[in-house]
Amino acid sequence: MKPAPFQWHAPETIEEALALKAEHGEAARFLAGGQSLVPAMNFRVAQPAVLVDLARISALDHLEFLADGTLVIGAMTRYRGIERDAAVARRQPLLAEALAEVAHPQIRTRGTLGGNLSHADPASEMPAVMLALQAHFLVRSASAVRSVAAETFFVGPLATVLGEDEMLAEIEVPPLPPGTGTAFLEVARRRGDYAMMGVAAVLRRGADGRCVAARLALCSAGPIPMLAVQAAQGLVGTGLTETDCAAAAELAVQEIDPMGSVQASPAYQRHLAAVLVRRTLAVAAERAAA
CATH class of the missing domain: 3.30.465.10 (Uridine Diphospho-n-acetylenolpyruvylglucosamine Reductase; domain 3)
Incomplete structure (x- = not known):
């Protein structure tokens, strides 16, 4: 497939690029790396009348x-x-x-x-x-x-x-405070495919080793990237044991809203989320302790 006809502009400053966008409005799209937009244009899923290429804006x-x-x-x-x-x-x-x-x-x-x-x-x-x-x-x-x-x-x-x-x-x-451990895990059908489920965790331990702050976010878990707020809050004050991580995983599964795909049903995505949250939290907790 080939894209629909379009105008191409290659400004060299942010101001020039924004002026072009203001002039053309919704008819214009910014072109950054093009790894998502260009395939969409080739399949004519996206048909912008104007492309504002940002590659020359140092x-x-x-x-x-x-x-x-x-x-x-x-x-x-x-x-x-x-x-x-x-x-x-x-x-x-x-x-x-x-x-x-x-x-x-x-x-x-x-x-x-x-x-x-x-x-x-x-x-x-x-x-x-x-x-x-x-x-x-x-x-x-x-x-x-x-x-x-x-x-x-x-x-x-x-x-x-x-x-x-x-x-x-x-x-x-923002910078990560001392005592913070992070981890990211995902499951994809093949290397390089979109994840069927992915989990990012940020945990911080206090001087006594207990969790004083937690953040838990998931991809492929809903219509937007999902924050598991209740699951993260439930970890605060705990020792981040295996039982604590398992309890957080149960809460996280209730907070997400997976839409399913050709690779995974919503039920299977929830199963993956439960497994990955436990594993990701365990890794982040170990790193926070280190």
């Missing part, structure tokens, strides 16, 4: 840690650059661990973090990871800038709070 391609430990990632930063960054692996291990599960090396070489998050596929790993890490997104339009919490960014399958004249410009990930 201001959107950066990765740095601020003085307070916050990780700032430009929306056009490629997966591969984040995955291979030694500081990210040391200071934000959940991000590095989950990125290794994303598709194939060829996709990670071209795909961008901002493009993935803006696409908002609930089966994708990165939206769930951003929920678990309590990330914030810097959203820009030609006339305004706002910060959006990951928890409120995703509003439906392939849908976000982004207005027709806005772009996701930057991702901010």
Whole structure:
């Protein structure tokens, strides 16, 4: 298949890109890595009249840690650059661990973090990871800038709070406090396939070894990346034993809303969630203790 005809623009600044988006509105789409949009265009599922290619905007391609430990990632930063960054692996291990599960090396070489998050596929790993890490997104339009919490960014399958004249410009990930352990696990039919279920966990132990904070997020678990709030709250104050993790898994299964797919029924997805939550929490708890 070939895409429907479209206009192509390649601005070199954020301001030029936002001006084009404001001019064309819903008829225009931003092109980041193109790993989701281009196949959709080839099948004519998506037929934008205007493509605004962001590849030449160097201001959107950066990765740095601020003085307070916050990780700032430009929306056009490629997966591969984040995955291979030694500081990210040391200071934000959940991000590095989950990125290794994303598709194939060829996709990670071209795909961008901002493009993935803006696409908002609930089966994708990165939206769930951003929920678990309590990330914030810097959203820009030609006339305004706002910060959006990951928890409120995703509003439906392939849908976000982004207005027709806005772009996701930057991702901010807060530092992990001492005593924190993280883990990501998923199950896919084949290596590189979308996960039938995936779980991201962030646990923090206090001086006495008990859990003082917990975050639990799942992909392929509903119409948006799902936070298991009650399951996470139930872990606070516990010793993160095997029994504690199993109880949290039971709660998490009740909080999710899997939609099923050609690879897994909703019932099987719930089964996978129960198993993966237990295993992911156990790994994160061990890492927090270390």
